[in-house]
Amino acid sequence: MFTLFRENLRIAFDSIKSQLLRTILTVLIISIGIFALVGILTFIKAFENTLNSDFASIGSNTLTIQRYEFTNQRRGDRKIINPVIGYRDVKEFVDAYNYPTAQTAISFTGTARAEVKYDNEKTDPEVRVVGVNENFLQNSGLKLDKGRNFTPFDISNNTRVCVLGSDFYKNLFKDDNPIGKTISIRGTKFNVIAILEEKGSTFGNNQDLRVLIPIQVARTMFTQPNINYNVSVMVDDPEFLDNAEEEAILTFRNIRKLSPIEENNFGIGRSDDLVNQIATITGALGAAAWVISLITIFGSCIALVNIMLVSVTERTREIGVRKALGAKKSTIASQFLFEAILIGQFGGLFGIFLGISIGYIIAISFDLVFTVPWNAIIAATSITFIIAILSGLFPAIKAAKLDPIESLRYE
Template identity: 35%
Template sequence: MKQIVQSIRDAFSMAIEAIQDNRLRSILTLFGMIVGVFAIIAVMTAIRTLETSINSGLNIFGSNVIYIQKSPAIQMGDHASRRKYWRRPNITYDMGEELKSRMVSAEWVSIGDDRGGIVVKAGKYKTNPNVVVSGVDEFGLEVSNGSLSAGRNIIHEDVAYGRRVVLIGKTVLNKVFPYSDPIDKKILINGISYRVVGIIEPKGELFGNDQDNVVIIPITSYLQYFSHSHTSLGISVKAPSAEDFDAVKEEASDQMRIVRALQPNEENNFEMITNDSLIETFGAFTAGIKMFAFAVSIIALIVAGIGIMNIMLVSVTERIKEIGIRKAIGATRNNILFQFLLEAVFLSLLGGIIGVILGVLAGNGISLIMTVKPVVPMDWVFIGLGVCSAIGVIFGIYPAYKAASLDPIESLRFE
């Protein structure tokens, strides 16, 4: 065992010597490997970062909530398929009320909608026209996984009477009430006067979006002032527990079909979204990118492998004399084969390691932008380095074999 370790160490030090002796050529060869490994590691790291941010804590909906809306959350596909969603009838407040009265297994059913591009004013202070106004009922905060840091929530009576009361997010608060307590103060939302009743606990950013740049008002008031002909509402159904979740989801689907007056042979003209389905949709989306990055990397690595073979063939030709000397003083075929093979593997592995380091750094650049924790995709690091070693062996074996097969007398005579 010790002998094997020692002989590998000897071959290894010979490989390093040879690479040092041909520094420029080795560096050029390395580039190919670096690019190939860099591409896959950078993409995989970036995707892993996104996945982590999606999966860890940043749940968009509250727990056990099923969200029903007209179109899918992430739409992929061509114009025609998007028009299909767009042509579906809107979900109205009445439909929401009807579903609410039909559902028996749900803890509650909530109706809401939001739109962006809103200006909020209070006295001389004014926000940019980028605030999101959200119309909800008394369950609205729970739907969006939010909570209050001060004041009270929107209550049933606010919704029933269409009261002009508002909950404001931290970003809006800082803009329009920089120095004073906002509770019971008046603000203007797109020019319409509302009374502040509560402050929403900050949530931070998601995909670079500020989730605290919002104001929340009763859905009835929202429909009065902020809806338009295209407005299609979202309905949230809360299951009492995780065990009931699937049953509630099924009941919601059945009841919604009745509300939408669908025939048994017609497909749903609404979408049901859950935290899990969002993660799943995102997964399907990233799988495509992963496949593409993988394909690009494999091509790059094969090209790099051919480069390594080329370099090793040149190296063998240049070192015929050296091979002759080594054979004359007792190197066997296997000694020479192993030496050249190890050189090829070492070159490709070195390129792979540099590629991994650069790839992880570049891939985590995105985590800085999105303020999530950096990750190292260890599985892909090992896959990348494994592929590099394999390429070193595959493309190094022929030159090494050629070197090992040289005739010692002719090699010694070679000038």
């Protein structure tokens, strides 16, 4: 049995080498479909990994009040224009919102182009400065690598202290312990009280190149009009989040003085809703990848059937000789089936290699967390095997049914 298997394999390789150009073209057609499938699924997997790692620390017990809903800024054919969430709004919300076990964080981005100085060293003007209160770190899922969090005393007394992203530790301070050091932002000096754990970049946005300062101090430094503030609420138990959300909506509607018949002129977002919406988007992209690849694979299936039928026609006399020497129908059929399977697997392997390579390059370019998409690889391998079986079955049966006498007469 093993000897027959090895002989069929050898014959299949010899046939592939004798039809090298047609085989290469068929392999390329198959690999294009597999490449589209594996490449897109690799990118989607890297996209999901990055988002999951970003949102995992936030947990499912946090909600945010924002200017717009996450989904869109249109209602029908009309563009929604909500007022900004100003400081008076967030201050009234903090004072009025008293849901049990909930803690509220407020923040705003003062600038994304600050220059930070330390002694004779300074950064490029690309540092994000964020004004926060004492609950910001916990509500955002941020953890400290060194130092301590802001205290209510720091916030209420406008203490000039700051928390730095991890990039400052490596670059500005040259791995020297920054705790207790003094930095300067726009001429204002801050004492460093902590360094954040490394978060990495997401879509080119470096989350480790930011400075957190007390919100009242930030308000004195950044006075541009129409600053939009962010509000987040975290509860101890995710089971209480629905009730906390209802209370937050009611409180903010009262602050905005909305009547019962008026719609919200602000948005509510939940960390788990965002993850679910992203999962829906990536699922749609995955389905599109399957459709595109299956259309291409269908074309490669037709190409493989054609090349195998041509092979049967060209080797009609050879088939007659083998049958005359005693070869069984099953032996002849298996020889052609082996050839189709080999061509299919060559195309699948080449497509998998191209797909993973392109997916890796795209993931690195967008600062995504790359992992080997084993599900896509297994799916691609299975698909190419099924294609090879289906494509090679008809030519193999046709070759097995050839009459040996007529085949020997074939010129």
